[in-house]
Amino acid sequence: MRRRALAVLLAGLLLPAGLAGCGIPHESEVQVDGSGPAAEAGALNGSPARPPTPTDSAEPGPFIENYLLAAAAGEREQAYARVKEFIAQEAKSRLREKQQSSEIELTVVRLREKPEVTPPNNQGTSEVTVKVQQVGVLRADGTLAPPVANETEYVFKLRRAEPAGGGLLITDLPNVLLISDDALRRYYPSRTIYFWNSDQSRLVPDLRYLPLSMPAERRVTEVVKWLTGGPSDWLAPGVTGLPDGTRPINNATGADGHWEVNLTMPGANDERLALLATQLAWALPELSGQLDLKIQNQQRRTVDLEQERAAHAAYPAGDLPSRFTVYDGAIRPLAIGNEPRSGVPLAPAANRNVVSAALAHVGDQVLAALVVTDADRKQRLRVGSGPEPVAVFNTSARAYGAIGRPTWLRSLDKDQPAGLVAADGKLYRFDGTGAMSLVPLAVPGPVVAVAGSLDGHRIALVSGGALYVAAVSVDGGVVSVGQPRRLVTLLTSISAADWVAENDLVLAGNEADRRPAIHQITVDGGRETPLKRDIGAEVTQLAAYPGGAVGGLPSLSYMYEANRTAYRNNPLDTIKREQVLDVPAGSRATNPTAPFFLY
Template identity: 30%
Template sequence: MSGTTVRRGRTLLALLCCLLLAGACANIPEESTPEVVTGDQLGQISPDVPEPAKDADVLTVVREFVHASAKPAGDNAAARVYLDEESRKSWQPARGMSIIDNTFGTVYATGEEKPADPNERVVKVRGFQLGRLGSDSAFIPTKMPYELSVELRKQVDGQWRIVNPPPNLVITEEDFAKNYLRVPVYFFAQDPSALVPDLRYVPARPQSELPGRVVDLLLAGPSEGLSGAVRNPLGDDAVLDNNVNPTADGALLVPLSGLEDRSENEKQLIVAQVVRSLQNVTVSRIRILSDGAALVDGHVDWRPSELPSYEALVAPSADLPGLMTLEGRIRSLADGQPIPGPAGSGAYKVQSAAQSIGGTQIAIVEQTGNGVRLRVGEFGGEVPVVEQLGKTLTRPTWRPSSGPNAASGEVWTVVDGRQIVRVLRTPQGAWTPQPVDATDIAAIGPITDLRLSRDGVRVAAIAGGKLVVASVVRSSDSVTLRAPRVLQEDALGNVVDVDWATQDTLVAATSLQAAPVARLPVDGLRIDKFSGSNLTPPVTAVTAAPSRSVVVADSMGLWTAGEVGEVWRPHPQSPGADAVPFYPG
């Protein structure tokens, strides 16, 4: 055999070894520290992880396995102890997981599924799935019955162990809340430059690894639900040079590379992404490096207080108190007086209205003899008619403007419960409607309400009485609402109104006495119900905004509350029934 052949053989062998090791590391969960292991080491569990109780019955083994699956530390070691020796070595659960209700059943399989061998058992895990955690660590609500078949075999020592562990983890809602932490990871709206929270869930322990987990999520890009709706200044080329770790002088080091060609403006946006994403998992200064040097020249360490206010354009100013419609007029929530101009004087028979986030524009749905029509114009002045779009129009909602001194050029409404339209301002100052592709939302049911998030990235809609959230994906000449998700379908039936309390929190009003008003995150993982005390059903309207009290309308008038646990107080300007309050947006 020639020396060339030997060298080629050695090269091929080395290459194969590298590929095998790379494949093994690719399946190591992010919860553990990656290291190369041999076949004998796979499935080895630390002595600190207790084995199941001796002589535990089959149903107990399965139930405890489900609860232990919520603990990801040590390559899911807490759950792995419930497996037989072969499965302990081979089990590599996917990153996603099913989250089920806290109350679930475990029963023996019957009929043809019942094993003939007395040393084997099949157990059915039955419950109700609340949702799943995707591979991007984002929660996706998927309400449906859940069933899992688990096979067990009695071992030589007489203990029952699982021999077919599920490829996807299944954990209860309570266990998930105890072991996983919700963190917002930040990207940017397409226009304006507003930071947008993208909710993710990471293992809460060990706490020292949280910053690294968050940076990994940030570098991986937006979740599937926001893909195409936000922009990521970090891009696809940014990588970590080393681990995210504390430094000797107390800063948190984020060593990046792949950013050498970015503009100074892009670097500032990247700093904002990283610092804001880390602010919930560390109080340290953030030291962001690019190829070993400060990412932004002359500024090495960052704190959240040093960032510009990227949300200024997407939150109503404190000097805009909000408005209400009453008896065909628009009035101020501050003093109850009609606003200036024909919209306040009664010249228009106002059915519903929306004030732009900056406060300088108004959109009105006006009742006419033939139905309704839309008016859009300057606040306090004449408000020109756009055109009669249909027989019914939902309350309008504004897209944010592109700059601090710019007017908004886009307002949305729903026509006849089916078609969502965005009305665009032309260069000549006129307004023209354009359809929005909302096929997936319309398929859920008639659309009776629609609110754009104040950053313009998401919509909250009421379709068929259900609360739906979708992302707004824009191209050069069209807009599509994608990835619609129904939130808390069981707890929030008969939804009548909704508004954005923050960029990632909604407040909804329903006709249900058990939950007249509720607050929930944009992914719908949980729900917090406001007290029903003092309210007189039905609740007909709700409005909310950042750093504002929630205002609702019921059969007696307007009521306000700052937090979920507060008792509703009469609004100072409550005029009685039929008023509809609204904050800018």
């Protein structure tokens, strides 16, 4: 098979090639200055487009929509000042301000429908009710934490501004800083920072949000502060933070491709500085040139950022992806356009009675996990590994009523492969021997699906019709799963999910009208986009390709099964019988099912 490195798609915001120095004193504490309102998406350094202002609409409904879109969005130090521009003088005291900027958090909500407006009374006051879904809390460290509020609607009261013609002002409002998920999408470009796994052999992504209005020269400082502050809460069990007590001494500076970061770091030996250098190179993908790492003002390491990224890949090398499906109880290759094709890497004797499968490449080895039916129509897990074609398999001793599609955890240790699978409503770990051991989980409802990320230390779970993410630690072959975090979604009765990008999932479930659909959602639930609607039947299998190999499949490629028929999205179409390769004569004519990718 042809081998190529996966080209990791990072969602960093591009900075100018040269950033001016900040002019910060040599030994000052890190300063975070307030700034103006957020800019429209695509603008740089807060210009040229501007967000809505209080005078942009004199209609109560659109006025509140603008308030949720623009008032609190932007750099947190000026959030209250921006919000008060929308509030009448007599009502400003109702909004109790946080004294420290680090305490300022934004409640992100999704509008379920257009605001309901009560017509103005004789005094010219009106009332606007907004029905919402709580999405999360945007913290000062750029993380979107799970929602803490449970309100499903908010009520605002408004009056005409004085003098006449001056628009509207809010006279009563919730005592919380609110922004809509549309504001998050427009004014907070996503960034990815990285933490090492427990044995410091693999980088694990951590999604953050940075205000678009933040001046360019401060963005590097903010990323450094995020790294020293540690991982997101849900990700912490699967990664290793910097040593306790690590903090920036002053703001990062840079000009003409030469950058400087000054830190306090206990135990800052050469090994720790090398690991930090790789983290910084990948967390700042827009930077080129050199970066000087200083510890307590002493020059300790100079990093060529581009060379560092080239020498230490964020993810392991992999194959160009190939598509497969299950046809008449066996895994078969698919022929889709000019995409790469490969033969089934299994011995024919093992490729029988297959319901679903997960295949993965680790170096020159193939990992194979097959869900098969036995003589009693029960299901078992059959696991094998080795150079292709894999011929030796071990089968689980216990039979189950229903087993979901397995997932391999892409560990660097090919001698101790491990994976996860949902069986009869519970989550199990499996290894190369085929033995399955229960993984305890604090989630309600039966677990019906699990999917592992490209880095191998994050999983998505479907349990009780809801979507969860969790961190995974693999230590000496022992797999432990952190506390799952439930994601807020527009879909209900979720049936399947998989990773479609570094920080994005595809999920299948029902929309508000109960029609089955497939959506894309970020790993924190902050951004959700419909991909395919009106599917017509429940999605029972969903597989995606999260990479983007050079010359390979397009990004965001996925396939799914509904009503015992397989589909793909690139281009959107049914997977036809004639696209299934290597079907032996005499096979039963049927529909392709359980499609998946091998890479």
